[in-house]
Amino acid sequence: MAKNAKLHYTTPGMDEATAQQVVDILQDRLYACNDLHLTLKHVHWNVVGPSFIGVHEMLDPQVDAARGFADELAERIATLGGSPIGTPGALVAERSWEEYSIGRDSTQAHLGALDLVYTGVITSYRENIATLDDLDLVTQDMLIGHTEQLEQSHWFVRAHLEDRSGSLATAGATTEVQAADAAAGSTDGDAHAG
Numbered sequence: 001m002a003k004n005a006k007l008h009y010t011t012p013g014m015d016e017a018t019a020q021q022v023v024d025i026l027q028d029r030l031y032a033c034n035d036l037h038l039t040l041k042h043v044h045w046n047v048v049g050p051s052f053i054g055v056h057e058m059l060d061p062q063v064d065a066a067r068g069f070a071d072e073l074a075e076r077i078a079t080l081g082g083s084p085i086g087t088p089g090a091l092v093a094e095r096s097w098e099e100y101s102i103g104r105d106s107t108q109a110h111l112g113a114l115d116l117v118y119t120g121v122i123t124s125y126r127e128n129i130a131t132l133d134d135l136d137l138v139t140q141d142m143l144i145g146h147t148e149q150l151e152q153s154h155w156f157v158r159a160h161l162e163d164r165s166g167s168l169a170t171a172g173a174t175t176e177v178q179a180a181d182a183a184a185g186s187t188d189g190d191a192h193a194g
Ligand SMILES: [Fe+2]
Pocket: 044
């Protein structure tokens, strides 16, 4: 978990033990959003194929949104008397998920992988929202706002993966490579390894 500096004060009406738990949640979300905006830029640069420009340009507003969430999360940590950790080494050391695994690839392959990326981020956001019920409703409100926008971005991604019946090409995929292959219609399981 995050190794933020000790709190010496916090916001009025909250005890420091509670504030520390809230800071730990915020720090985990800060790692997630910093990871997300960097990953989305990586995809923005690496998509290829006939739908390049639409996907390339769709992703920049999602990058901006994730960067905005990171800024709000970090400043909320400081507001609660904590010290936000925004350095890349700490992010890599502390995150509980793997590095995005796909380099240059088709738009559909990346969108398939991004479906899983957003699933992971949103699932954790919802778990944190539930935990904050008993800790801090103000921070919970911030996370609810982020989740609404993340879920809309996730829909933008999924709309590219959905068929006329409403089924997702990535249904049942448990890894980014599986999801990328399913979305791209590839039968070569090694196509997106490494
Ligand atoms: Fe760009």
